[in-house]
Amino acid sequence: MAREYSIGFAPSWVASLRPSEPQGSDLLIAERQKSQIDIDRLACLLYTEQGVEMQRRILDVLQHDPVFDKGGNYFDSRIERFKTSVARAKRLHQLHQMHNWSEDELKWAIELIGEPTAFSLHWKGFLPTLREQGTPEQHELFLRKAESMEIIGCYAQTELGHGSNARKLETTATWNPDDRTFTLHSPHLTAAKWWVGTMGLCANHAMVMARLILNGEDYGPHPFLCQIRDLITHTPLDGVYVGDIGPKLGYNTVDNGFLFLNHVKIPHINMLAKFSRVEYESNVYVAPESPAMVYGTLTMLRAALVSESARNLARGTTIAVRYCAVRRQCSDPDSEDKNTELQVLDYSMVQFRLFPLVAESFALNFTGQAMIEFYHSARTALAVGQSNNGCGSSGQRANALFSELHATSCGLKALATSAAAEGLEVCRRACGGHGYSSFAGIGAVYMDYLPSQTYEGDNYVLTQQTANYLLKIALSILKGDAPSNITAKNLAAYTEKKHTPVHFDLDRDKDILAAFGWRAAYLTFDLLRRRDNDQKPKNDLLVDYSRLSSAHSQFLVLTSFHDKLKGPDTLSKIDPESLAVLWKLFRLYALTRVISASHEFYVSSALQVAEVVRADQETMLRLLKEIRPHAVRLVDVWKLPDWMLDSSLGRYDGKVYEDLFHRASQLNPLNRFAMDPRPGGGVLIRGGGADAKSRL
């Protein structure tokens, strides 16, 4: 009765089957014909022309290199995946050298590979710290070796017991005046460095953040370079206990590690000394001249996270929109015809879930661009300020700019990374049951992306910084000495008009922007009143701090989006039809936020309930319908290649079911096994590998 065949290879009667009509590939061709928006030009708006070209060029290198073959990604065990990850990281270093890639090019390569890279913390944490905070002498001694990866480093700040509160780190670096060394030490179990990427198995050096103790006095955390493994044998050094912290929900291609140090001595030169230092001869501590500069790097990292969030979200929208155009389920509830099934993308509920995310991906991308421009202009201003010794109006201006940049980057980083994480999960669920398969290509991205909610500052903690800054500016406006920047201007405009009736028209783009500015300003002054006049404990206001940060950050996102669409570059390069679609995305993004936070618009008298009802029941629906024909092209704009997406559902050609079947039946290693599931059965598993065939 039983016929023999290898389960790994489908019998011919299966291999000859096709999906039922209509074919996914035909559906996507039809989708792309519905719209005329200019994918190439819009892609340049997202990435610049050089960016598009760079992405194409690097993809070409990577996808032909067998080390980066993604075939095992969804199947391999953690240990296998980590081995592969290290091999890829090594190869990436070689390619980096060979092609003389820039920082930007390396970043693109890492994004295209699509998984956290084993050496990423060497590149993103260790090297920048060494560069920015090391003296020329330290660069000479360490930086060259680190660039050639003779020194492989990690950035060891977080401890088992402490993350957000750097001042309470338990690791100490005690200055020994006798022999001019520092002693690094972990006094408790909770003092162990923990979560440090690239530390678990790879790094031979660590940039240890430790509290400097000098003459019994505590000067707070400073960076110390500490060798942890032998450069040749890779064996941990004396007094060093180091290892991997174990499996995580994602990021398992990186060896997040722990580190205990037992009275480890390092020479004076190993304390990074550009900003603060211990004088070699006098044992005196020298504090940094410009604290703004110290946190400049972190600010830059946060700004970059905003752009990254946009592209991460776009991975999700690309996959979900394409698949929802291929997938058909149930018939139009208003139609008599119960046989013809609608593309899932035609349901208003699906549009309502997905299109605001498409809009958000563009919004965050433009915000990221604006942040990076802001960062560079602040750096320039700082340089001018420093050439004046930090004194005078230009020095003050630079400090004010950096405060604004810092506060902005905190709130936007929190908003953008949260939005991208939530959005990815919405995209995954919009794919229905198949979204749960690894082959959907969203789950792993989401899991790898989750730490963004915590790294470079916990999102909840960051929002407090933004809110604190807003309160400070609000106070300075009341005192009449506010700086000149977008935050202060918005708050000032509110104080001028707050006693006259306001009216914002949600059909006008400028009014939309103004309504968001108004709401953020109202919440700022309301919070200030409660804190200062009502003397509420700050701990009682933390929820409102967080809401204020979101409201202000949304205002900033919309401002960036608005300004980008009004910008000369856009007007000269983008055709009117494409531009009109982008404006619809702007409105959709704004209205989605109005609806979900309508209470704040009512409280601030920016909008009436009837206006939100109309926006919700009419305008939104119209926008969704107008965007619908452009949906597939709008995700094509991101030009995320199939090789990067590694998704059955998000295939550019729409061959979704063929791909799912191929991966399940031909690649899936579990099908090399055969079970004896009967409770009485003695042998649990027969088969695996060649064995599975031989038994048949």
Add this chain to the structure above:
Amino acid sequence: MAREYSIGFAPSWVASLRPSEPQGSDLLIAERQKSQIDIDRLACLLYTEQGVEMQRRILDVLQHDPVFDKGGNYFDSRIERFKTSVARAKRLHQLHQMHNWSEDELKWAIELIGEPTAFSLHWKGFLPTLREQGTPEQHELFLRKAESMEIIGCYAQTELGHGSNARKLETTATWNPDDRTFTLHSPHLTAAKWWVGTMGLCANHAMVMARLILNGEDYGPHPFLCQIRDLITHTPLDGVYVGDIGPKLGYNTVDNGFLFLNHVKIPHINMLAKFSRVEYESNVYVAPESPAMVYGTLTMLRAALVSESARNLARGTTIAVRYCAVRRQCSDPDSEDKNTELQVLDYSMVQFRLFPLVAESFALNFTGQAMIEFYHSARTALAVGQSNNGCGSSGQRANALFSELHATSCGLKALATSAAAEGLEVCRRACGGHGYSSFAGIGAVYMDYLPSQTYEGDNYVLTQQTANYLLKIALSILKGDAPSNITAKNLAAYTEKKHTPVHFDLDRDKDILAAFGWRAAYLTFDLLRRRDNDQKPKNDLLVDYSRLSSAHSQFLVLTSFHDKLKGPDTLSKIDPESLAVLWKLFRLYALTRVISASHEFYVSSALQVAEVVRADQETMLRLLKEIRPHAVRLVDVWKLPDWMLDSSLGRYDGKVYEDLFHRASQLNPLNRFAMDPRPGGGVLIRGGGADAKSRL
């Protein structure tokens, strides 16, 4: 310079370290002393006394059985985990037989094991279908063998191309009058059965849902029992192509499978024939007498999912609340003392994230209890109705009850499973960075729980059923022939009062409930008006269908919560202090929903903006503070044992850091490897197993 030691075992200077003060264990002892709420009695309220005893007894069996040892769970590869899962499923079957466990006891065992069980779809899908839809003759032939697991079955409905729309399933069962057989066939690639749990490698039979074709006519989907593998060799039968569909985000302890059938013939007896059948002699199709009864089982499954959702959420809150009581970070923002760090649970932001979930876990538990009671009373009414041949008032009443039960179970299943999934992720993130470690014990639960958003009905699709039902009842009220049930009563109350001014006081529990009823009723009639008077296309209203279902379901949850606290059982058994805390949870849950959906309360004129502001800024904060001292005990009430939670962060004794360290350094297999990370290095990995030691 390099000292040799095995990385898998910490050197003595590390092993002697303790966490810095205060110790987690002391903090949790102090927490438990702060509150006097009666954990044992509250546990009985959640589970009944028998339930608590059952849980304890079964835990005792499982945790001493080496097959269920959880040591490898966070480390093993998919293939290893699946092997273990099958071994556990077999053992579970043996224990089931040996201890003569009831269905409830088996469910508890599965919950305590804490992972989806390899045979779960045999138990939860295949057996109930056979029982409920098989005739006595079919029971004789198949059910006994299935109960003893000679027949191992799965429930094969979902196809590669179709999930929610069962009418469009592509698999056909064609009746052959010549030889009195059915031919099962997969005509397209998209006709493949897909996602079928226990099918991939385990099952030897499938309950195939296929469209019955009789005399060229299509009678829609019906259940057919089809043998797919040989009972002895376990080899797939002729015309059967079956396998595992590949890795998923979770649920990897189950072999979700695919199945292609190539003109497979099965005898007449293999069509389950209790409700509908093909007459053996006459070739005539006989339709089911009582459709309500057919979907009775599904309704019961959904009701059970509500209770399950509560316990799943409670896993998250137990871990997060305990860990946030142990974790300390930063000092009170209002205090001068910057050295003493607050327990994270003292921050209002953390309370705002976690305590509403604690409240929700209780709310959902009581709702689940109410649903199951409702189900049993509907069954009783149906039995009475059937004895009257489904005619007369008792038959109508039973049908009306089943309609209400069906609609209620759809909306509540969607609300409860979504709430639990979102809530688990909120709990995980509230654990900060460590929440991302597998050892936190939340991530895997969340990933395994995600399919609940889709199975037993996609949550978005289900909400349409609930809203459709509400519209139907609203119409019947306008016509004056409404049934007598909670939904109809609420809608009728609204129509009576809607022209008089209403006022609800959020400080009064009855008013809270009434405000939720009012809002749901307003949304119902508003939607009815837009659909029928304004003739809006249904597709344009889907978002509002979904919102309506949520609003109505929240009203039902609050009603169950309210009724439980007012119930005689509660009043007689629960002491006043504990009861007072439960009422605070009731209010907190309600206010959280008011704040997040305030727009709907404004539109329906149930509340004014100023009232919500007060609820948000004053009442909420007061409730959070009042609940704070009871937080740890409130999660203790669930009595989820450490063995089940398998969480470093959620340990009952608070030894969080010791546990994280132990698992990372002593259990983590990655630390058996040593890397050569240098780009020039030839060997990628040295070590692994004994090898890792020998190199030292």
